[in-house]
Amino acid sequence: MAEVISQSSILTSYELIREHIRRTPILRVPAGELIEDVPIALKFEQIQHAGSFKTRGAFNALLSGELPDTGVIAASGGNHGAAVAYAANKLGVRAEIFVPEIISPAKLAKLEEYKAKINIVGRNFSEALEACLIRQETTGAKLLHAYDQAVIVTGQGTVGLEFEEQVPELDSLLVAVGGGGLIGGISSWYRGRVKIIAVETEGTSTLHSAREAGQPVGVTVSGLAADALGASTIGTLGFNAADKFVSNSILVSDQDVRNAQRLLWESFRQIAEPGGATALAAILSGRYTPEPNEKVGVLVCGGNMDLSKF
Numbered sequence: 368m369a370e371v372i373s374q375s376s377i378l379t380s381y382e383l384i385r386e387h388i389r390r391t392p393i394l395r396v397p398a399g400e401l402i403e404d405v406p407i408a409l410k411f412e413q414i415q416h417a418g419s420f421k422t423r424g425a426f427n428a429l430l431s432g433e434l435p436d437t438g439v440i441a442a443s444g445g446n447h448g449a450a451v452a453y454a455a456n457k458l459g460v461r462a463e464i465f466v467p468e469i470i471s472p473a474k475l476a477k478l479e480e481y482k483a484k485i486n487i488v489g490r491n492f493s494e495a496l497e498a499c500l501i502r503q504e505t506t507g508a509k510l511l512h513a514y515d516q517a518v519i520v521t522g523q524g525t526v527g528l529e530f531e532e533q534v535p536e537l538d539s540l541l542v543a544v545g546g547g548g549l550i551g552g553i554s555s556w557y558r559g560r561v562k563i564i565a566v567e568t569e570g571t572s573t574l575h576s577a578r579e580a581g582q583p584v585g586v587t588v589s590g591l592a593a594d595a596l597g598a599s600t601i602g603t604l605g606f607n608a609a610d611k612f613v614s615n616s617i618l619v620s621d622q623d624v625r626n627a628q629r630l631l632w633e634s635f636r637q638i639a640e641p642g643g644a645t646a647l648a649a650i651l652s653g654r655y656t657p658e659p660n661e662k663v664g665v666l667v668c669g670g671n672m673d674l675s676k677f
Contacts, residue, residue, distance in 0.1 A: 371608050372555035377524035384426040384522060387457065388413050393533045394635065401630075402650060404659040406536045409635075412526060413670030418479060420425060420514075420526050420549055420668050421450035427522030428511045429454050438462055440508035442499035444492045444545075444594045445474030446642075446669055447513040452483035453588040463508060465499035467491050469594050471640075491588060493599045500528040514546030515602030524552030530640060530664060537561045539614075540664040541655065544574045545644040546598035547605015549668060561664075562614040566649040568641075571596035575616045579608055592641040617655050623648040631667065633639035643669035651676045 391414055396407040415423045425447070429439065438461030441451045448464035455462035463484040466475070469491065478485050488498040492513070503510050512519060526549065530540065539562040544550045554563045565574050570590025577583045583601045601609075609616075624641045627648035631637045639647075647665050649655040657663050 370517075370604065371603065371607030371611060372521050372524055372552060373559065374556060376521045376555050377528055377552065378558050380521045381525045381528055382434070383430050384423060384525065387426045387454070388423055390529060391415055391481035398660070402657065405657045405661055406661055407650070408537065408662070408664045409647070410530055410664065410666050411537035411637060412666055412668045413637070413639050414638070417446075417449045417660070417667060418445040418671040419450060419643070420523055421447045422453060423525050424519035424522030424548065425450040425454040425511065428516070428518045429458055431518050434460060437506045437508040439511050440499060440503050440506065441465070441513065442492065442496035443513050445470045448483070448672060449474055449477035449481065449671065451511055452481035455483065455507050456481045461508075463502070463506070463643045465495040465502070467495040471594050471671065471673050473671045474594065477671060478558045491593075491599065494597065514548030514598060515604055517558055517604065520548045520551045520555070522552070522603045523549045524556045526666065529602055531557070532668070534664055536662050537664045538662045539564060539657065540666070541566055541646040541664050543567070543596060543642055543668055544601075544605070545571065545596035545642065547574060547602040547609065550574065550613065551605035551608040552603065554608045559612050563612060564649065564653075564655055565609060565613050565616045567616070567618055568592045568596060568645060569618050569620055572618055573598050573601040574605070574609055575618055577601045578609070578616050591624055592645055592677060596642045596645065615655075617649045619643040619645060619648040619652055619654055623652040623654070627651050637667065638670055638672050639667050640669045640672040643667050
């Protein structure tokens with residue numbers, strides 16, 4: 368039977384990490400303000416420590432069991448690395464992070480701020496991960512996979528737990544997808560109690576392509592959100608959960624994402640990176656059309672934006 372994260376493990380993780388993370392706020396947008404006849408609840412996870420939801424999984428991994436003296440090691444497009452570096456710095460653990468050449472200056476600055484050992488290797492996440500795995504064999508550091516490791520996915524699932532506590536009346540929830548850790552955790556929490564809609568950009572369609580093929584398949588990564596949603600293949604845990612609990616998978620364009628970023632700033636004075644604004648882009652662009660009076664939740668999941676490009 369395909370492995371899926373349990374609700375009980377997400378509850379246990381939340382108790383473990385809650386004193387180390389922010390319970391990020393909800394903004395309730397009345398029907399008619401963004402979409403006619405549809406109230407929307409935005410959860411601003413981009414103001415989480417280190418700028419994204421990934422800090423939840425990082426703390427869960429670091430607090431779940433013994434760590435070697437050589438600390439932890441990870442590969443990342445940027446946000447996972449920043450989260451691991453932040454959590455490790457707070458807990459006094461050594462962290463070594465591998466990132467690809469496409470990492471944004473804003474995310475690189477976060478890694479430097481949190482005093483991680485940084486290795487810039489390869490053109491994309493997959494090549495950075497390959498170098499990370501070779502290094503891990505040498506050092507014996509604990510590997511923290513960006514999205515396909517149970518302890519990480521369970522931590523990300525605490526976003527869903529919080530969302531349900533804060534907005535229990537949701538009918539649907541839109542979630543951006545990269546490697547699948549976030550959608551895997553959140554959908555494993557809700558387990559069909561609300562309609563989960565996965566959203567990806569046209570250049571980062573790992574889950575959409577996997578659903579069409581019936582199994583994880585490799586994709587060529589490109590476009591505006593590649594540094595955040597840039598896994599070349601959906602993770603097994605994310606795919607398994609999506610196969611059971613995700614209602615629909617939607618693709619948006621880079622321009623749709625830019626429009627969502629602009630609206631978040633102009634209407635709410637919130638800054639989101641492209642990956643962070645991707646879920647909102649689906650509803651603003653009309654690529655997801657809610658029913659009248661459908662109570663919609665949208666997760667804004669990352670805010671590590673280079674302000675010179677914003």
